[in-house]
Amino acid sequence: MVTAIGRRAAGEPWNDPDARPYVELRRVTKKFGEFTAVDDVSLKIYEREVFCLLGASGCGKTTLLRMLGGFESPTAGRILIDGEDVTDVPPYERPVNMMFQSYALFPHMNVEQNVAFGLKQDRLPKAVIRERVAAMLEMVQLGEYAKRKVGQLSGGQRQRVALARALVKRPKVLLLDEPLGALDKKLRERTQFELIGLQDKLGVTFLVVTHDQEEAMTLASRIGVMDRGTIAQAGTPAEIYEFPNSRFVADFIGSVNLFEGRLVEDEPEFVRIDSAELGGTILVGHGISSAPEAALWAALRPEKITMSRGAPPQTDNVTRGIVQDVAYLGDLSIYVVRLATGKLVRVTRPNTARHAEPVERDGEVYLSWDAASPVVVTR
Amino acid sequence: MRRLLRRLEGTRVSSRGLVVALPYLWLIAFFVAPFLIVLKISFSHAALAIPPYKPLVVWTSRSVLEIRLDLRNYLAMFAHRLYGDAFLNSLKVAFLSTVFSLAIGYPMAYGIARAGARARNILLLLVVLPFWTSQLLRIYAWVGLFKANGLINETLISLGVIHQPLTLLFTPFAMYVGIVYSYLPYVILPLYANLEKLDWQLVEAAQDLGCRPWQAFYKVTLPLSRNGIVAASMLVFIPATGEFVIPTLLGGPNSLMMGRILWDEFFSNRDWPVASAIAIVMLLVLVPCMMAYLRIQSRGSDS
Numbered sequence A: 001m002v003t004a005i006g007r008r009a010a011g012e013p014w015n016d017p018d019a020r021p022y023v024e025l026r027r028v029t030k031k032f033g034e035f036t037a038v039d040d041v042s043l044k045i046y047e048r049e050v051f052c053l054l055g056a057s058g059c060g061k062t063t064l065l066r067m068l069g070g071f072e073s074p075t076a077g078r079i080l081i082d083g084e085d086v087t088d089v090p091p092y093e094r095p096v097n098m099m100f101q102s103y104a105l106f107p108h109m110n111v112e113q114n115v116a117f118g119l120k121q122d123r124l125p126k127a128v129i130r131e132r133v134a135a136m137l138e139m140v141q142l143g144e145y146a147k148r149k150v151g152q153l154s155g156g157q158r159q160r161v162a163l164a165r166a167l168v169k170r171p172k173v174l175l176l177d178e179p180l181g182a183l184d185k186k187l188r189e190r191t192q193f194e195l196i197g198l199q200d201k202l203g204v205t206f207l208v209v210t211h212d213q214e215e216a217m218t219l220a221s222r223i224g225v226m227d228r229g230t231i232a233q234a235g236t237p238a239e240i241y242e243f244p245n246s247r248f249v250a251d252f253i254g255s256v257n258l259f260e261g262r263l264v265e266d267e268p269e270f271v272r273i274d275s276a277e278l279g280g281t282i283l284v285g286h287g288i289s290s291a292p293e294a295a296l297w298a299a300l301r302p303e304k305i306t307m308s309r310g311a312p313p314q315t316d317n318v319t320r321g322i323v324q325d326v327a328y329l330g331d332l333s334i335y336v337v338r339l340a341t342g343k344l345v346r347v348t349r350p351n352t353a354r355h356a357e358p359v360e361r362d363g364e365v366y367l368s369w370d371a372a373s374p375v376v377v378t379r
Numbered sequence B: 001m002r003r004l005l006r007r008l009e010g011t012r013v014s015s016r017g018l019v020v021a022l023p024y025l026w027l028i029a030f031f032v033a034p035f036l037i038v039l040k041i042s043f044s045h046a047a048l049a050i051p052p053y054k055p056l057v058v059w060t061s062r063s064v065l066e067i068r069l070d071l072r073n074y075l076a077m078f079a080h081r082l083y084g085d086a087f088l089n090s091l092k093v094a095f096l097s098t099v100f101s102l103a104i105g106y107p108m109a110y111g112i113a114r115a116g117a118r119a120r121n122i123l124l125l126l127v128v129l130p131f132w133t134s135q136l137l138r139i140y141a142w143v144g145l146f147k148a149n150g151l152i153n154e155t156l157i158s159l160g161v162i163h164q165p166l167t168l169l170f171t172p173f174a175m176y177v178g179i180v181y182s183y184l185p186y187v188i189l190p191l192y193a194n195l196e197k198l199d200w201q202l203v204e205a206a207q208d209l210g211c212r213p214w215q216a217f218y219k220v221t222l223p224l225s226r227n228g229i230v231a232a233s234m235l236v237f238i239p240a241t242g243e244f245v246i247p248t249l250l251g252g253p254n255s256l257m258m259g260r261i262l263w264d265e266f267f268s269n270r271d272w273p274v275a276s277a278i279a280i281v282m283l284l285v286l287v288p289c290m291m292a293y294l295r296i297q298s299r300g301s302d303s
């Protein structure tokens, strides 16, 4: 997976308590009647960031974005952009622009008129408008389509018109609702990089909504994982992947093996968890803060498990099982291993050598992992 | 085998041909033929006969077939101010009625299109509800409201707003009220059908790009509802031009319109040729309007 940590938002402003947030949500809640679509969300986004809101369909991503755009007003909470409280500012006076999920291009105008619309609204001189529109269309490679009606464009071209129309106004923040959702897979991957390139060049802060975790990993400086109206965790793609704070996040991003258990040794440098599901103990190479008797889970990523036919040298973090299923995906293979307890464990292995030690279905294997690999989550 | 197939194909084409021909047959039987008959009568001259006009084609002696095209009816229309005035008046009344109907109907259609699904159905029902009673009855109801001792005057007097009854009946005002009231559903329904399809996210996009709500309306909603406006205008303008009942029952003696003249020529004067000539001229004015309408419509659906 490609991630872009540290490429944007110079430094890591989210780790700097003095850094000034560019967009700030303070305890924002949105209710539709009895239904709470966004539930007490607080969030800080910094200048030049690409922040991705990632979550399943219906978890409130669009609603959150629409509140930033000014199309919904929060039931409670405040919204600040560049230090200014915009909670009660109407959309046409906010320093943000939105790229709608359906693109919302004006069908009665051609490409050029669509892109120029916002600038004309600002009453800029004609020459300036013409110049900026032309430059923008060049940037999204639509120069030769300026006079086309939007109805005559392909999906990818429409997407770029929508992007150009929003970006040409040089907003402080660009809100993108599933910007690549309507494109097919190949085009989507290419467009992701174009989007990053544009953002880099223009230095606009992006807030992107998506339900596609790969897209979020590729685009984001930070990801906010949403779950039923709340932000379950916000962090860099690597943080979210390597240190998920809950079973939900661990499971939502990539795939994970979860072993339920309880603490049997609790030291500052390591902990040991006894898991009935595993049929043994798991040594975790870092301390945790948890109530001694509380239920907890050790989360172990499939690629962090080593599989071998012979017994590994280590004594901790080893178990045995029978290979129940093998899926060959080309670059890697996925193995499903059944432990003696009946628990199914997922293991992935890159196919680096063409004739690696073959592991066949129904073969017995040892599974082992490093003490640094498991992450303990308490909810 | 191949021959059989070809024969089958042949019958299929002919039955399809029939389907295609049906609308044309309909048009010929109920539009072209009557039009030609009216056109023929318009070139004749009134006479005491049955039918009450002179034949266009006569056999004279010695086998000469004489066709007489009498242009007097048309010339008379230019000779007498009455016709020209009535004609202009008709167009004026139709135009103003269209403007008033749109001014009232557009906000109503807009409101219905933006209402919730349940409210929307009830409102639409209310719009078409008047259709369940005869138009004549509804116009008479307005007479009852407008007359000197009618509901409006009585109410205003009993409230002490006025002391003498207002002259409402037989005024242009009453006539416009009657026409706008009668044609309002024909404005609301096509406009509603159009606005209901409008993607409201386009309006949001316009606001996002800096438009105040009224600017977004003017730059997005209005242009995108052009087809609905054109359709609604035609549905009012064309029948209002020839409207007869409402001006007669509600309008004053000054509101002389083509429909009224047509009626008088036909029934009081029994001058079918003049009445026909009037009808033809009206058609010649209205058909270009229709053509323009169809062109705008088809251009609209291209985009």
Ligand SMILES: Nc1ncnc2c1ncn2[C@@H]1O[C@H](COP(=O)(O)OP(=O)(O)O)[C@@H](O)[C@H]1O
Pocket: A032, A035, A037, A055, A056, A057, A058, A059, A060, A061, A062, A063, A064
């Ligand atoms: N205008 C609205 N009225 C009522 N419910 C709404 C409205 N907009 C969104 N919702 C509800 O709020 C929830 C979140 O919607 P949304 O923000 O669109 O989710 P997402 O974009 O994450 O798929 C959904 O259950 C949706 O039905």
Ligand SMILES: [Mg+2]
Pocket: A061, A062, A101
């Ligand atoms: Mg959405």
